[in-house]
Amino acid sequence: MCGIVGAIADRDVVQLLIEGLKRLEYRGYDSAGIAVVAGEAGCEEIRRVRRTGRVAEMEAAAASEAFTAGTGIGHTRWATHGGVTEANAHPHISHGVALVHNGIIENHEEQREKLRALGYEFESQTDTEVIAHLIHSFLKQGDDLLAAVQRAVGELTGAYALAVVSRHEPERLIAARMGCPLLVGLGEGENFIASDVSAIVQATRRVIFLEEGDTAEVTRDAVRVFDEHGAVVEREVHVSDVSLASLELGPYRHFMQKEIHEQPRAIADTIEAVIDNKGFSASLFGAGAEPVLADVEAVQILACGTSYFAGLTARYWIEAIVGIPCSVEVASEYRYRSAVANPKQLVVTISQSGETLDTMEALKYAKSLGHDKTLSICNVPESAIPRASRLVYYTRAGAEIGVASTKAFTTQLVALFTLTATLAKLRGRLSPEQEGEFLDALRQLPGSVQHALNLEPQITAWAERFAPKQHALFLGRGVHYPIALEGALKLKEISYIHAEAYPAGELKHGPLALVDADMPVVVIAPRDSLLEKVKSNIQEVRARGGEMFVFADLDSHFGDSEQVSVIRTPRHVGVLSPIVHTIPVQLLAYHVALARGTDVDKPRNLAKSVTVE
Ligand code: F6R
Numbered sequence: 001m002c003g004i005v006g007a008i009a010d011r012d013v014v015q016l017l018i019e020g021l022k023r024l025e026y027r028g029y030d031s032a033g034i035a036v037v038a039g040e041a042g043c044e045e046i047r048r049v050r051r052t053g054r055v056a057e058m059e060a061a062a063a064s065e066a067f068t069a070g071t072g073i074g075h076t077r078w079a080t081h082g083g084v085t086e087a088n089a090h091p092h093i094s095h096g097v098a099l100v101h102n103g104i105i106e107n108h109e110e111q112r113e114k115l116r117a118l119g120y121e122f123e124s125q126t127d128t129e130v131i132a133h134l135i136h137s138f139l140k141q142g143d144d145l146l147a148a149v150q151r152a153v154g155e156l157t158g159a160y161a162l163a164v165v166s167r168h169e170p171e172r173l174i175a176a177r178m179g180c181p182l183l184v185g186l187g188e189g190e191n192f193i194a195s196d197v198s199a200i201v202q203a204t205r206r207v208i209f210l211e212e213g214d215t216a217e218v219t220r221d222a223v224r225v226f227d228e229h230g231a232v233v234e235r236e237v238h239v240s241d242v243s244l245a246s247l248e249l250g251p252y253r254h255f256m257q258k259e260i261h262e263q264p265r266a267i268a269d270t271i272e273a274v275i276d277n278k279g280f281s282a283s284l285f286g287a288g289a290e291p292v293l294a295d296v297e298a299v300q301i302l303a304c305g306t307s308y309f310a311g312l313t314a315r316y317w318i319e320a321i322v323g324i325p326c327s328v329e330v331a332s333e334y335r336y337r338s339a340v341a342n343p344k345q346l347v348v349t350i351s352q353s354g355e356t357l358d359t360m361e362a363l364k365y366a367k368s369l370g371h372d373k374t375l376s377i378c379n380v381p382e383s384a385i386p387r388a389s390r391l392v393y394y395t396r397a398g399a400e401i402g403v404a405s406t407k408a409f410t411t412q413l414v415a416l417f418t419l420t421a422t423l424a425k426l427r428g429r430l431s432p433e434q435e436g437e438f439l440d441a442l443r444q445l446p447g448s449v450q451h452a453l454n455l456e457p458q459i460t461a462w463a464e465r466f467a468p469k470q471h472a473l474f475l476g477r478g479v480h481y482p483i484a485l486e487g488a489l490k491l492k493e494i495s496y497i498h499a500e501a502y503p504a505g506e507l508k509h510g511p512l513a514l515v516d517a518d519m520p521v522v523v524i525a526p527r528d529s530l531l532e533k534v535k536s537n538i539q540e541v542r543a544r545g546g547e548m549f550v551f552a553d554l555d556s557h558f559g560d561s562e563q564v565s566v567i568r569t570p571r572h573v574g575v576l577s578p579i580v581h582t583i584p585v586q587l588l589a590y591h592v593a594l595a596r597g598t599d600v601d602k603p604r605n606l607a608k609s610v611t612v613e
């Protein structure tokens with residue numbers, strides 16, 4: 001969601017804050033702002049620049065103000081409370097205290113009333129401004145900035161990551177975290193605060209991840225972390241392996257394009273541990289995983305969006321290969337219903353970011369029901385969801401910047417397939433021959449994905465035909481049905497074409513009524529046991545004048561004909577076919593969006609890492 005950066009240094013931090021915000025922009029891009037403590041010692045003041053729109057616009061405004069400062073904070077916003085206006089953009093200021101906030105304060109109305117009664121006036125519609133005034137109200141009672149922030153957060157319910165500065169205490173930054181990620185970066189004679197390490201990686205890789213309820217006092221030379229009771233605590237220092245190159249576009253036009261093309265490498269990195277291990281074993285999921293996984297009798301997968309579709313795909317694998325029941329549920333639904341706990345059920349959360357609030361809350365709810373077999377499949381080390389889970393499998397996709405998830409999805413599928421094979425082996429349902437076959441399939445996967453990527457020129461030509469359309473249907477059957485869902489989601493989120501996916505057999509039960517010459521129908525038609533059924537479904541569409549775009553395996557024996565255009569993916573790769581068939585639907589969405597001229601990496605209304613409900 002929103003992005004936070006803060007810095008305190010002997011040098012000017014304005015440009016550093018702006019560069020940090022540019023790297024965080026994928027987290028939210030409605031508006032951006034910075035506030036710094038500027039001026040001669042003894043007469044400091046808060047200088048602030050905010051703009052709606054992109055960081056670049058705010059940067060231009062800051063350049064014209066030409067101020068410099070050694071202490072400051074910055075923010076990119078994804079609007080929750082209050083529209084996209086300059087007044088609602090962060091930082092918010094109360095009498096010399098400036099603050100940026102990620103998250104949602106649930107009791108902001110109540111706090112607002114109390115603060116109004118104390119004489120505070122509100123300039124914005126945000127929940128954040130409440131925190132600024134609350135901190136000031138404690139400063140007025142004689143607290144210093146650290147104590148005022150600690151008391152203020154004690155009054156809040158909801159989720160927050162905060163960075164705070166004051167003109168009265170220019171020599172420190174204060175950070176606080178509950179429910180939203182925040183870290184402290186450790187430099188030489190300078191220190192930082194950030195919502196993720198990408199914001200400060202040009203300055204340092206040494207970071208402390210704040211824990212729930214922590215506050216931190218950050219000066220140039222020291223960092224002190226306090227737990228939720230206000231006691232000083234030591235938190236581990238991590239050295240991040242995020243590379244600057246992974247945060248830069250290189251020769252690509254968009255991060256989404258780069259990330260689609262990185263998939264052979266991302267998959268190879270994700271399966272490396274399995275290949276090195278020469279087989280599937282519980283140890284791939286962390287120390288002590290064997291007793292947790294050995295007696296699993298059912299699987300419950302919880303996730304959102306694209307990660308949910310990865311879970312839907314895995315259900316086909318788990319039930320067919322492991323032979324145990326698997327349910328998959330959207331996390332935001334699971335967390336609010338009376339679910340039945342089963343101590344032998346493995347609860348698997350899937351999250352690229354590891355900080356999606358709905359998924360995190362669903363995990364907490366599952367744990368509160370008594371589930372203690374929990375596994376997180378995640379792409380971001382040390383993020384909240386894996387930290388709250390007993391077992392972890394990290395996908396190694398690398399930083400995913402494009403808002404539309406691509407390489408995270410295919411690596412999640414690889415991780416879920418590894419889980420499937422491991423559970424099957426633990427239950428005595430994987431013969432050594434089959435294990436060898438699965439390992440071979442995984443080894444060959446990066447090559448098959450590369451072949452699918454080579455279809456890009458043909459898919460680009462199709463995209464021109466899609467671009468003028470308003471609606472599209474995606475069809476798949478069996479384990480490829482979730483891939484149809486993923487294709488439809490990709491198309492709608494970045495091209496704004498309304499797209500829906502159906503199991504191909506479901507078409508005649510209603511959606512066929514939508515089919516006419518203006519409704520392109522994308523069909524995923526691999527050479528599997530359902531191919532003949534899919535071919536019949538295609539005839540149903542054809543008889544209604546629909547135009548079809550079929551992704552068929554080389555050995556599916558599909559020919560182009562009137563109304564039916566075919567792109568042949570590589571030969572059927574067997575059980576991992578859904579992963580290979582994901583590539584063409586990603587490329588289609590990307591090129592249709594390009595042809596329509598939308599902002600591919602930052603689609604309207606969306607943001608990466610959804611840390612609000
Ligand atoms: C779609 C997309 C979203 C995310 C969803 C969950 O392209 O990116 O649907 O998949 O918000 O995010 P994570 O996986 O970070 O929990």
